[in-house]
Amino acid sequence: MVPRELLATADVPGGGDPLRLIRRGSEYSIMLGANELMNSRLSGSEEALATLAQARLTGVTKPRVLIGGLGMGFTLRAALAAFGPLATISVAELVPEIVDWARGPMAHLHDGTLDSAQVQVRIEDVGALIRASKTHFDAILLDVDNGPDGLSREGNDALYTLVGLAEARAALRPGGVLAVWSSGPDPRFTARLRKAGFDVTEETVRATASGRGARHTIWIAVKRS
Numbered sequence: 001m002v003p004r005e006l007l008a009t010a011d012v013p014g015g016g017d018p019l020r021l022i023r024r025g026s027e028y029s030i031m032l033g034a035n036e037l038m039n040s041r042l043s044g045s046e047e048a049l050a051t052l053a054q055a056r057l058t059g060v061t062k063p064r065v066l067i068g069g070l071g072m073g074f075t076l077r078a079a080l081a082a083f084g085p086l087a088t089i090s091v092a093e094l095v096p097e098i099v100d101w102a103r104g105p106m107a108h109l110h111d112g113t114l115d116s117a118q119v120q121v122r123i124e125d126v127g128a129l130i131r132a133s134k135t136h137f138d139a140i141l142l143d144v145d146n147g148p149d150g151l152s153r154e155g156n157d158a159l160y161t162l163v164g165l166a167e168a169r170a171a172l173r174p175g176g177v178l179a180v181w182s183s184g185p186d187p188r189f190t191a192r193l194r195k196a197g198f199d200v201t202e203e204t205v206r207a208t209a210s211g212r213g214a215r216h217t218i219w220i221a222v223k224r225s
Contacts, residue, residue, distance in 0.1 A: 002024050002025040003024070004022050004023070004024045005022065005023045005024070006020060006021070006022055007021045007022065007023055007101075007105055008020075008021045008097065008100075008101060008105075009021070010095050010096075010097030010098065011095075012032075012094070012095055013094055013095070013125075015032075016033075017032055017033040018032075019031070019032055019037075019095065019097070019098075020032075021101055021105070021106075023105070026040075027039065027040055027041055028040040028072070028105070028106055028109070030071075030072070030098075035146075037071075037146070038071050038072050040072055040106070040109055041208070042207040042208055042213060042214075043072070043074040043208070043209060044205060044206050044207055044208045044209040044210070044211075044213070045181060045205045045206065045207055045216035045218065046071065046072075046074035046075045046078070046143060046181065047074050047075065047077070047078035047209065048078075048203070048205040048218055049075050049078075049141050049143055049179050049181050049218055050067075050075050050076075050078035050079035050081075050082050050083070050141060050179075051078055051082045052179060052203055052205075052218055052220050053082075053139045053141055053177045053179035053220060054079075054082040054083050054139070056177050056220050056222055057083075057138055057139055057175070057176075057177050058175070059175070060138050060175075061086060062086045062087065062088070063083050063084075063086075063087045063088075063138040063139060064087070064088050064090075064136060064137045064138050064139075064173075065079055065083055065087055065088070065089045065090070065137065065138065065139045065140075065141065066089075066090050066091075066092065066126070066129065066130070066133075066137045066139070066140045066141065066171075067079060067089060067090070067091045067092070067141045067143075068092050068126030068140070068141065068142040068143065068144045068159075069092075069093065069126070069142070069143045069144040069145075070091050070093040070098050070099060070102060070121065071098070071143060072102075072106060072109050072110075073102055073106075073109055073110040073111075073113055073114075074109075075141060075143055076089065076091055076110075076113050076114075076119065077110070077111060077113050079141065080113060080116060080118065080119070083139075085118070087118060088118055088120070089118055089119050089120070090119075090120045090121075090122060090129070091119065091120070091121045091122065092122050092124050092125065092126035092129045093121060093122070093123060093124075094123070094124070094125050094126070094144075096123045099114070099121060099123065102114060126142065126144060126159070127158055127159055127164065127167070130159075130164075130167050130168055130171045131167050131171075133171040134170055134171065135170070135171070135172065135173050135174075136171055136173070137171055137172055137173065137176060138172070138173050138175075138176050138177070139172075139176060139177045139178075139179065140168055140171065140172060140176070140177070140178050140179070141179045141181075142159060142178070142179065142180045142181065143180075143181040144159065146182070146183045147180075147181070147182030147183050147184065147186060147189075147217070148160040148180070148182060148186050148188075148189040160180075160189060160192070161192070162192055162195060162196055165178075165192060165193060165196035165198070166196055166197070168196075169196055169197050169198065169223055172223045173223075174223065174225055175222065175223060175225070176222070176223045177220060177221065177222055177223070178193075178198060178219075178220075178221040178222075178223070179218060179219065179220050179221070180218065180219045180221070181216065181217075181218055182216065182217040182218070182219070183214075183216055183217070184215075184216070184217055185202065185204075185217045186217070189219070190202055190219065193219060193221045197223065197224050198221035198222060198223060198224065199221070199222045199224055200219060200220070200221045200222075201219070201220045202217060202218075202219055202220075203217070203218045203219075203220060204216070204217060205217075205218055
């Protein structure tokens, strides 16, 4: 059996247990306590977060995109491909060590995306960035936790409240798209999105690009005019 190797740890601002970067052979995972937040073998649903959002965005030639959470870079890589060479993409990552890992032991997973002229990485709470941005973004892609119930830090819960969703709506341009990743469905969150002024579809996607693995949920919410 290939042993696990602890490569690094990082504290989550406002969180409890530290994040742990673990390597097992060629496989990488980021753990929080006993919970695996992400794994380098499982990229399908993170990529779908970008491709599904782009498919709902129409008539925008130079989209401005905000990604909440860098993770292992799968959503960023997919967003660069899906939104095209005229897009500008901001990535808000709260934990600076995640960016360090992206430029260090996991640089091959990110494949140079952090050095793209289209990309700006900001060490910042995505909620604060949303609140400071009025009718600025065409798409906001959120993968900052395990879903509407914050796992890594309680502060993430605010993103999914009616107030947080209203702030996201205000940060979007007319017809803009809010896409939210979750480990599973949540009917109450679907209802909140509609109440906050979005037209909502709920997609079930597989964890792997091959269509296998766990089923994850992605909400695609389009700002009503």
